[in-house]
Amino acid sequence: MVASVWEWLRRKKSLVDAFFAAPVLLLAVPSMLGGAFGMGAHWYALLTVVLVGPLVLRRTFPRAVFAVIALTSFVQCLAGVEPVPANIAVLMGLYTVTACRSFRWGLAAMLVAEVGAALVAWRYPTGTDDRKYTFIMLTVLVAGVYVLGLHMRTRRAYLRSVEERAERLERERDNEVKVAMAAERARIARELHDVVAHNVSVIVVQADGASYAIDTDVGRARQALDTISSTGRLALAEMRRLLGVLREDDDAGAFAPQPGVAEIDDLVEQVRASGLAVAFEVDGTPADMSEGRQLTVFRIVQEALTNTLKHGGPEVNVSVRLRYADDALEVRVADDGRGAAAFDDGRGHGLAGMRERVSVYGGDVRAAPRSGGGFEVVARLPVREEVPA
The missing domain is CATH 1.20.5.1930 (Single alpha-helices involved in coiled-coils or other helix-helix interfaces)
Known part of the structure; x- marks a missing residue:
């Protein structure tokens, strides 16, 4: 809901800009009703509208809006009209140009605003010291707005680069x-x-x-x-x-006999020799399975044990269980290692290959962290397939 509202607001730039310009317009209303600044209400209202009105399009046409506001303020200064609250629009235009356009345009807008600060300090003096203090105060204000615009421009560029990198990594x-x-x-x-x-x-x-x-x-x-x-x-x-398998041309070399269920004992002993405590048990009567299915079972156990060695952590205990039913074999490999806390760089494809193998024979695989800690791989594989005559 929040994301959809944000996207809608991003498309309605003029509406959002008008919302932020409204406080400046409201700030000018009391002075207009009170007849301040030595001018009639209609001239004051006209000047306010000319200064604040372009802000509705400040993000759509930032340079043009800043040029209109700066030129209006320059003519106002030459005519001897005192600054009004609506002159804050100059700073808003400076911020928009700096944040939304290139560094050169932002620097140029800052220099124009600084020239305006010097003109105000020169044109409306109340004393030598006041003229200097006015110039310093306006310079600090212009510099602060300029730095804020630079910060927002840099932050937006960084966020765009992060989004692009995330999209690129997702594609990769x-x-x-x-x-x-x-x-x-x-x-x-x-x-x-x-x-x-x-x-x-x-x-x-x-x-x-x-x-x-x-x-x-x-x-x-x-x-x-x-x-x-x-x-x-x-x-x-x-x-x-x-x-049903898409085979690519590759340099496979000579073909060799592949391991099966009987070789799981040797695999377990090999893993035990590496220092991992492995418990292996078989429930039920082993069924006669094709060599392809036996190879799949062997690869599932092999991949699960390899993942435990890589990600389980020190002093891990793992159990390998084969449970034979009438029509299927359940392979369960569970450990008490790090589980969900294990580091994963996202580049491994063992689980994807495991699912691919099992899906060839109509089985399924579930691999996920255990609720009590550790990781578990459970695969269910049909032990036979009848071929219709």
Whole structure:
């Protein structure tokens, strides 16, 4: 609500300027009614309107408004008309030019106002000392308004630079996330290549065995055909995932076997050797999962433990739990480290890659600080996928 009101006021410059000019106009009303300054009410009102009226457009046309007010004040001085409260408009015009225009224009406006101060001290003397004191007082006033305008101009420029930098950093962050996700897709594609290639190799071997045994051992041939069927379905499921991955051309090098659930024990021992206290437990009966799913589980645990090592702090305890259900595997990695207080430079893409991996298999990931302290990663991954005939 406040932001919308502020934006509306920023678009209504003339209305806001009129609001700030109104006090100057009200200040002149008592003198006009009292017939002060040795002039008629109509001349006093005309002079006040000429001096205050342009302030309505002071931010829209700051230089032109200051020129009109300064010229009117100069003619007033030459005509011998005493200064009136509306002459404060000169200082308002000086402030606006200094705050809204370049340094050179602000300096020029300050010099014009200083010339006006000298003319007032010369034109309306009451004594030699009074003339000097009047000039010093007006000079200090002009300099103060000028410095205030410079300060506001510098502050606005700083705020604009901060806003531009924030927008630029936001764009760079989005681009980095997109690049990281694309790189993660490319890595997933390489890893799934191993899985699919392995399954196809199994099919070829079993098919060759079935062709040799079909005449001599029908049972073994039937068993080989069953293996071919199940392996083919698994390969189809992995291929469907592979087709959904956007793979970029890269220099991947030679493909190597990827780790799975069985290698999590070795990963835990490796992390323990680095000094982190890790408790590992498995609930339920481990299900037969494709190699791609096993690799995803391994990478989730690996990334979570790496984050604990980096951000958990000293003397951290972490627990890794795999809970097998009938149709899904829940991976939970929780620590008692810094949690929400951990430093994050915003450049890491581990969690984004983790979500990308799990989403390939229709799972989900939740990673957030724990309410009692520490950090927790919970991932739920389907253990199988049926391929329709």
